[in-house]
Amino acid sequence: MNFLEEKIIKDGTVLNNDILRVDSFINQQIDCNIMKKISKDFAMHFKNLKINKVVTIESSGISPALLTAIELNVPLVIFKKQQSKILNSNFYQTSVKSFTKDSTYDLVVSKDFIKDDDNILIIDDFLANGEAVSGAIRLIKNTKASISGIGILIEKSFQPGRKKLEDQGFNIYSIARIESLENNTIKFSEK
Amino acid sequence: MNFLEEKIIKDGTVLNNDILRVDSFINQQIDCNIMKKISKDFAMHFKNLKINKVVTIESSGISPALLTAIELNVPLVIFKKQQSKILNSNFYQTSVKSFTKDSTYDLVVSKDFIKDDDNILIIDDFLANGEAVSGAIRLIKNTKASISGIGILIEKSFQPGRKKLEDQGFNIYSIARIESLENNTIKFSEK
Numbered sequence: 079m080n081f082l083e084e085k086i087i088k089d090g091t092v093l094n095n096d097i098l099r100v101d102s103f104i105n106q107q108i109d110c111n112i113m114k115k116i117s118k119d120f121a122m123h124f125k126n127l128k129i130n131k132v133v134t135i136e137s138s139g140i141s142p143a144l145l146t147a148i149e150l151n152v153p154l155v156i157f158k159k160q161q162s163k164i165l166n167s168n169f170y171q172t173s174v175k176s177f178t179k180d181s182t183y184d185l186v187v188s189k190d191f192i193k194d195d196d197n198i199l200i201i202d203d204f205l206a207n208g209e210a211v212s213g214a215i216r217l218i219k220n221t222k223a224s225i226s227g228i229g230i231l232i233e234k235s236f237q238p239g240r241k242k243l244e245d246q247g248f249n250i251y252s253i254a255r256i257e258s259l260e261n262n263t264i265k266f267s268e269k
Numbered sequence: 270m271n272f273l274e275e276k277i278i279k280d281g282t283v284l285n286n287d288i289l290r291v292d293s294f295i296n297q298q299i300d301c302n303i304m305k306k307i308s309k310d311f312a313m314h315f316k317n318l319k320i321n322k323v324v325t326i327e328s329s330g331i332s333p334a335l336l337t338a339i340e341l342n343v344p345l346v347i348f349k350k351q352q353s354k355i356l357n358s359n360f361y362q363t364s365v366k367s368f369t370k371d372s373t374y375d376l377v378v379s380k381d382f383i384k385d386d387d388n389i390l391i392i393d394d395f396l397a398n399g400e401a402v403s404g405a406i407r408l409i410k411n412t413k414a415s416i417s418g419i420g421i422l423i424e425k426s427f428q429p430g431r432k433k434l435e436d437q438g439f440n441i442y443s444i445a446r447i448e449s450l451e452n453n454t455i456k457f458s459e460k
Contacts, residue, residue: 107382108345110338137328137347141335147301154299156328161352191298 081115082231082254083266092259096206096234097178104203104231105138116253117145120201120229123251124150127226129199131155133192133218135185135210142231143201150199155191157214159183170220174213178206185213189220196223205230205252208239215248227251234259235267272306273422273445274457283450287397287425288369295394295422296329307444308336311392311420314442315341318417320390322346324383324409326376326401333422334392341390346382348405350374361411365404369397376404380411387414396421396443399430406439423447426458 079087091099103109120142132154134143140156147154161183165171171186192198200214211228218225226249233240233252236259243250255267270278282290294300311333323345325334331347338345352374356362362377383389391405402419409416417440424431424443427450434441446458 101379102381106347106349106379108335108338108347110335110342110344113335114339137331140328140331141345144299144301144304144332144335147299148305151301153301154332156297156299158297158328188292188297190293 079266080253082112085109085112086232086254086256087264090264092262092264095258095260096237098232098234098256098259098264100232104141108141113141113145116142116231117149119253120146120199120251121149124199124227124229127199128197129226131192131196132199132201133157133214134201135159135214138203139201142203142229146199146201146229155187157185157187157217160186170217172213172216174209176209185210185217187217192218192221192223194222196221198223198225199227199229200225201229203231205233205239205243205250206237208242211239211243215246229253232256270457271444273303276300276303277423277445277447278455281455283453283455286449286451287428289423289425289447289450289455291423295332299332304332304336307333307422308340310444311337311390311442312340315390315418315420318390319388320417322383322387322414323390323392324348324405325392326350326405329394330392333394333420337390337392337420346378348376348378348408351377361408363404363407365400367400376401376408378408383409383412383414385413387412389414389416390418390420391416392420394422396424396430396434396441397428399433402430402434406437418442420444425450 132143132147135157136159169186174185175182228250230252233255235255257267258265323334323338326348327350360377365376366373419441421443424446426446448458449456
């Protein structure tokens with residue numbers, strides 16, 4: 079097991095067959111040492127891809143994405159979630175369905191912050207159905223920017239997100255890959 | 270002028286007499302070098318107060334608060350905003366009115382993450398009417414935890430937030446204090 083898998087076993091909580099809670103070190107309370115290790119792992123993995131911008135989705139991705147951006151010495155751009163549909167021609171926006179929360183939100187970013195010559199690394203905390211990352215990809219595809227990598231802290235490999243993104247040819251790296259949460263037991267994928 | 274005031278003059282935009290936009294380096298796109306300077310400034314200012322936890326409010330406070338927590342080598346706790354009023358006995362929660370957005374939200378944190386013996390530094394991006402920070406204080410006051418400092422990136426000193434918090438005896442440190450945005454001109458307070 080790697081450092082994140084060990085931490086998940088120690089401090090994560092299986093809520094049911096689909097949901098793993100990591101509120102005590104990733105989502106509500108942040109363990110800074112784990113976040114630093116995560117960001118160094120991402121930076122090492124993606125370092126040769128000439129990334130010039132890290133993108134994340136508000137708000138649980140911000141902490142790991144910020145530290146990864148610092149490691150790579152590039153800016154971070156945060157795609158914001160908004161409830162109301164305020165059309166604004168200065169923004170790219172797309173509608174995203176959250177299966178986990180059974181709700182829909184608009185994901186938005188100012189046109190100023192994604193440029194045709196950007197080479198982007200997307201960082202997010204969880205990959206489950208892939209809806210949030212797919213929304214981010216749709217926003218970026220309004221431009222000619224490249225997406226050279228997708229870095230995920232925790233992938234629920236038994237849900238369809240990874241396959242959907244791989245089928246589109248994306249380069250995905252997940253630090254912890256969970257094969258199953260059944261029987262209240264966290265089982266990681268063999269790598 | 271200090272480093273943040275210089276950056277605000279260079280890249281901030283005055284929208285009207287009340288609103289300064291800093292989307293290009295604080296809110297949507299993050300300038301990692303400015304964020305590192307901000308966190309070092311906070312850590313230096315508050316270093317002798319034996320802070321054991323940094324608290325911030327989702328989501329624009331997360332980046333500076335995370336880096337400050339790393340500088341101080343303590344955990345970060347993020348108070349979450351939620352739209353719907355889901356009462357949950359495992360959470361402290363309070364209603365907050367946002368004047369800027371003319372909306373109301375619930376601020377929540379799990380009871381697991383604020384303890385009676387905590388000595389807390391609150392970090393947020395803006396201080397205007399003080400509603401968000403006051404909400405965070407109300408949540409913390411459900412416990413016997415101490416609040417030893419409040420660190421703000423940009424204070425709009427012409428709005429009532431600072432005075433409200435000072436009148437309650439809080440130790441507030443704002444890196445940039447704006448006296449006025451009138452006539453499309455950013456005027457900083459003399460310190």
